[in-house]
Amino acid sequence: MASRLRPVLAPALRILSRTAATRVSSAAAISARRSLSLKSFFTSRKPATSDPFTSQFEPVLEQADLFHPLSKSPLAPVRAKADWIATHGTCPVCKEQHAAEEHQEEAKKTKSKPPTYECPDCGYPTHCSEEHYKMDKEHHKHVCGILREVNEDEHDLRSGRRMKEFEFPGAQHRDEAVNLSNWDTFLYTRGFLSMNSERSMRHVSHVLTYPLTIGSVLHQSSPYQLGKDLTVEGLKSLAALRHTLHPAMIPGITQNQDLRSTATHTVRIFCLGARAESHLPPHIYMQLAYLFPTTAFQIHFVGPDAIPPHTKSKEPHQHVHYEQMTFVYDNSRYEAYHAEAGPFNPYYDVFFLFSPGLAHPSTKDMWKPTIPLLLDTKCAIFGTGFDERDVMNDVAEIENAGYELDWLMKPRENVFRSLKHEINMTDVRQSAQCNWGIWGIRGRRYDVRPSDQ
Template sequence: MIISRLSTASQLRVVSSRSLPGARLNQSRSIVGFVRNALGIDPPPNPDEPQVSNRFFPWDQSPSPDLRARAERIKKLALCPVTGKNIEYTCPISGIPTHHSREAWEKDENYHKNKVYEKLKKVNIYEHDLRSGRSFPEFDFPNVQGMDRAVNLQNWDLYFYTRGFYSMDTEFQLATVTKMLSYPLTIASVMHEYSPYSLYPRGPVTLEGLKSISALRYTLYPEQHKSATPKDRPTRIFILGARAESQLPGHVWKQLQYLFPTQSFDIHFIGPECAVNEGKVPSEAISVSGGSSETQPLTKKIDDTLSLVYHPQYFHTLHEAQDFFPYDPYNDIFFTFHPGYASPENEAHWMGDTMKDLLDTKCAIFTTGFNKADMLSDINIVKQKYGKELDMLMEPTKNLFGSTKWELNDLNPQEVYQFNMYIAGFRGKRYHAVKYT
């Protein structure tokens, strides 16, 4: 009976192959596909799929007007590391303008010895991939997590797998998604009960850090504490000096809330560079808390569990006006993403009233850096100026949820970095009560 059914099916395929145009070709393709699968041979690459071969173009000859303009900007603003003159030569390996001339390019020992061009080439192909017009199925993010499935936050791969993300098998897909999710996942990795950061000496978290993180988790997981009382307001996450992170769509920040399904959050973006793209947000979802939208916060309500609040002002101004009082270490946490505390252009701003007011909140403060040197310089200047007034919560360490996408500094085209590569934490010192007799 089984044999006759197979024979009949084969006859139907033969008849259809004779009667339908192109069916014979489809049949041969099916046979080839079967043979490939049986032998474990990978199918030929799709010419539309991102590959180095179809994503590499010299920026000054790029099909993208944006990248051609960026190449011109580099040539106008950056200086050759060998001659100190304007950049006019495009590296043939990376496709990015890097030197004044070919001679200077050949003489740059550091450039060739350290293979700087390899990371620059990745910058090139990542930027072209974003502008390629391909479909981005990796942006189809999962929704609420099933209660029977645990999330693993040990690294990007395990997080994507346990959350049910689209299978990201290429560096291109990882680069685009990790850049967007680096901000909410960096926050979640600190607060979550399955945080990958452990207590010293096995991990970077100090004893004071454990106290602060435990206070937050006390309210984030009330079902684990019989004595916990229901919260009267959402957990507040303050992001100071907000720039690119304030431009992320609401569904990206929703991935943070999905990791805490029973909790609600208000995310406050603070700083003159933060902004909400009102053109892409339904008007009924945005509210202004009095006054004009230029000076008063805009609130974008994603749903009942998540609101994004935009404050186009400096934190010390809002702090002095007591707009956020009272602060609560059990409900509030602060983040500054690569703020550049120690950079010449930012030091005066961050190390003055802003840092004093931040430490005055007594809430946990976590900060990130583009690389290890950037992170250490920021932490060192805070310690030098306010060492006696703060406790370290997390020693500088590699951020497991830093972006995997390489970025380029147009003012120095040999400087490449990744967003949120390192992370550290501190807090204004809390003094124990002293009993006098």
């Protein structure tokens, strides 16, 4: 049943990721390494004054009090979510019945009713009635645990407690090696505090999945290895980028120098079709920069939804400078941007497409002129998807197009995916994880050599 229902997941989750992005973008005036107030992170800048819970900063929920049926939550945004699901959601039993009556005339069909009954175990509106809930309980129990987790996580994020896990560490010491084998080793070796619960891990991985997905691919201590995940072509492409990213191997830079002041190489990361990734505050991307202390970065977010965080400006092209990073936000069509940003160099430039939906009916055509341009640059191109189906659809789309390309990384699970599940509100049986899977390609070439820059 699950696989038959999968196709509807894609559009709903694409919308969902935009909603999530909007929430993160409202993270007003968060400065680096300051204690982050959760309110500023996830709620609107203009609290609804009629609701006492959105306009105060003291803890409103204790840790033992994080589970609430959505419609009875003390938090207005959670109650609004219950309303939304009860209006636009699906009762799976009604849906099955409706599908079974497909051949009947419209007038004779059973009317599908929206889910207004809340499961007592996860608190989500899952069925139209207790009767349908009981009929379907065997199926529901497969997703009930995830829904319960999401319910409690959401209440925790808005509980008003001090979110110590968002107090990120600054630059690392020269002698400290970062272990990028997985989230645990990364957070531990980088000295993240208070990462002692799975819930904290879910919160932090959700925010850091974009910079860490990039960092874990590019870094010389990458968890992706030749033979297992990387092809020979993949290693060649990454070796070119690492030559620029780890210039400590170049004589002349000593351990005593302030490495950031010696940043002489600028690596450009192009995030195309950017949405949520462009709305993250710049200090979140510093966690990428700290992995490469001698490198200056330009991160180019390109696409109609590429908007800097905390801005009221509607300018289609904006820059933000932050320590060794420059962020560029541009709403042009990629074809136009490409002409401006070129020439490209595989030693300095890399492309990331986060959940691009290359095969998705609503976005497929938009990508058609873009992919050949990217392949032409001979720079590495990495893409992600929010579940296995999404990744494999994109991969099939690339393979069927008959491009001249080499695979750099075969599609696989992303070590630095978000551990948080995002629920499809139109059908709560479905969930996905941001940057769940990853793959890499490059236009076919026969030689890689640095140009004179």
